[in-house]
Amino acid sequence: xxxxxLYRYGGIFLGVITWMILRLxxxxxxxxxxxxxxSWIFPMIRKVYSFTLYLLPFPVMYFFVFVCIVxxxxxxxxxxxxxxTYYDSILKVANGLGYAYFLFYFLWGxxxxxxxxxxLLHLDAVTMDSTALKKEFSTAxxxxxxLREKLSQDTLPLKDLGSYDENFLAIAENQKTILTQWRxxxxxxxxxxxxxxxxxxxxxxxxxxxxxxxxxxQIDGGLHPLQWxxxxxxxxxxxxxxxxxxxxxxxxxxxxxxxxxxxxxxxxWLGYWRxxxxxxxxxxxxxxxxxxxxxxxxLNDLKDIRKYLLQYPDILPQLRDVxxxxxxxxxxxxxxxxxxxxIIDLKIRYDQNFQ
Numbered sequence: 001x002x003x004x005x006l007y008r009y010g011g012i013f014l015g016v017i018t019w020m021i022l023r024l025x026x027x028x029x030x031x032x033x034x035x036x037x038x039s040w041i042f043p044m045i046r047k048v049y050s051f052t053l054y055l056l057p058f059p060v061m062y063f064f065v066f067v068c069i070v071x072x073x074x075x076x077x078x079x080x081x082x083x084x085t086y087y088d089s090i091l092k093v094a095n096g097l098g099y100a101y102f103l104f105y106f107l108w109g110x111x112x113x114x115x116x117x118x119x120l121l122h123l124d125a126v127t128m129d130s131t132a133l134k135k136e137f138s139t140a141x142x143x144x145x146x147l148r149e150k151l152s153q154d155t156l157p158l159k160d161l162g163s164y165d166e167n168f169l170a171i172a173e174n175q176k177t178i179l180t181q182w183r184x185x186x187x188x189x190x191x192x193x194x195x196x197x198x199x200x201x202x203x204x205x206x207x208x209x210x211x212x213x214x215x216x217x218q219i220d221g222g223l224h225p226l227q228w229x230x231x232x233x234x235x236x237x238x239x240x241x242x243x244x245x246x247x248x249x250x251x252x253x254x255x256x257x258x259x260x261x262x263x264x265x266x267x268x269w270l271g272y273w274r275x276x277x278x279x280x281x282x283x284x285x286x287x288x289x290x291x292x293x294x295x296x297x298x299l300n301d302l303k304d305i306r307k308y309l310l311q312y313p314d315i316l317p318q319l320r321d322v323x324x325x326x327x328x329x330x331x332x333x334x335x336x337x338x339x340x341x342x343i344i345d346l347k348i349r350y351d352q353n354f355q
Contacts, residue, residue, distance in 0.1 A: 008091065015098030018105050025113060025332060034113040042241050043185055045107055049215040050189040059193040060214040071096075100213075108212035108241070112331045117247045121182065123349040130285045136344060137280060140273040141290040143257075147266040148297050155296040157304035159225050161263040164232075168192060171233050171264065175255040179240060190239040191216045192232040198222030199312035204320050207231045210238035224308040226301060229256050229264045230271035244333060246342025249275070250350070253343060270301070275343050 024033055053060050075092065078084045084092070117123070126132070152158060161167060172188040179186035192208070193216060195201060201208065201220040208219035208231045217235030219228065233252035242248050249271075256268025280287050314320070325336040333339050 009095070011095030011098030011102070013098070014102035018102045021110070022105070030113055031115075033110065034115065037110040038114065038185060038241060041106075042108070042111065046185075046187050046189070046215070046239075050187065053215055054189050054191060059191075059195065059218070060216055061193065061195060061211060061218055064211070064214050104212055107215070108210070108238075109243075109331070111241045111243045112333075114241070114243060116244065117250070117346060118349065120184075121350075121353070123346070123353050126345065126348045126352055128345055128348070130283065132348060133276060133280050133283065133285050133344070136348065137273070137276045137287065137290055140269055140276055141294060143269040144266065144273055144298055145293075145295055147262055147269060148295060148301070151262055151266060152297065155300055157300045158263075158266075158297075159304075161225050161228065161267070162261075164194070164228055167229055167261065167264055168232055170259055170261055171229060171255055172236060174259050175233060175236055175240065175251065178251070178254055178258065184240070186240050190236055192235045192239070193218055194221045195219065196221045202309065202312035203315045205314050205317055206320075208235045210235050215239070220312075222308065222312055224305045226267055226270060226305060229259075229267035233268070243331070244339055244342075245328070246335075246339040246346060249340055249343035250346040253347065254350070270305075272343065272347065274302075274305075275341060279341055279344060 021033065024030060075089075079089055114120075148158075169188075172190065176186040176188045195208075195218040199220065199222040201218070202222050206220070207223055207227065208217060210217040217232070217239055219231045219235060223231060230252055233255040234248045235252075236255070237248035237251040242251060253268045253272050256264050256271070259265055259268075277287060321337060328336045328339065335342065
């Protein structure tokens with residue numbers, strides 16, 4: 001391909017190549033693609049990030065958005081002033097989308113070829129019924145009661161968990177230790193930044209996300225401080241190459257509860273408790289007995305979390321769910337949005353196999 005043709009059609013060409021590779025998911029080549037990407041390409045990408053964007057003292061997301069606005073602005077200006085033909089306009093859009101499609105998968109998305117945690121860790125199947133849910137709810141309730149009492153005797157909502165940056169460094173070290181023990185790739189050189197203005201993600205039912213184009217995760221600045229550690233640990237799992245939401249939830253939870261910091265432990269158990277609670281409500285399993293035994297401090301913390309979230313009501317929640325459900329299923333996450341709740345199943349499996 002000539003240089004001029006490469007310039008004009010490069011994005012389209014890379015997009016088609018990416019699409020062809022993704023078609024290998026359902027073939028015997030899936031494991032080969034995963035091994036090549038996970039063992040060589042992805043660690044190299046994270047290594048390059050560690051001595052480039054990682055060193056910047058500000059959230060790269062803002063710079064990324066600025067660059068995108070400039071590029072789109074220049075393109076629209078050229079279209080309006082008829083400096084581009086209709087064909088060239090279509091070609092540039094197609095090229096841009098092709099480059100974005102390629103970069104998304106090259107920088108991170110090929111990790112969707114990854115086998116499940118259940119397969120990689122050889123976790124035995126468990127029975128998920130009302131009895132199992134009640135047991136998990138009782139365990140989580142006991143943990144949050146004990147940790148809350150150790151953290152503070154005051155019944156006012158907890159909001160001061162210490163420095164976010166210092167807590168995140170501890171989280172990153174913990175997660176690297178856990179993943180390394182499993183012989184999975186892990187790095188402590190990753191940023192999960194606070195994103196502002198507050199509510200920019202929460203209004204779309206999203207607490208955080210990982211953005212492969214810049215190698216960083218973001219969590220909404222409007223989240224309650226008690227949710228920061230668990231959410232940051234979840235997004236860090238994405239930065240370490242985990243794509244499945246339920247697996248990221250579980251790894252984030254495990255990262256938190258194995259911390260020496262009681263506040264981080266509390267955040268992890270509180271996050272897990274809320275997943276079990278909502279799963280029990282959905283399955284019409286009674287929660288009254290455990291709820292009646294929760295101390296006032298825990299109840300106030302839960303109410304305060306809800307108060308924070310209610311400040312940012314959803315915008316078009318059904319549309320968001322349809323789009324994200326489609327995205328997950330197109331990337332072979334068959335359970336779609338329900339994958340987040342698999343944290344419970346994974347926790348029970350993990351306890352059964354490793355404890």
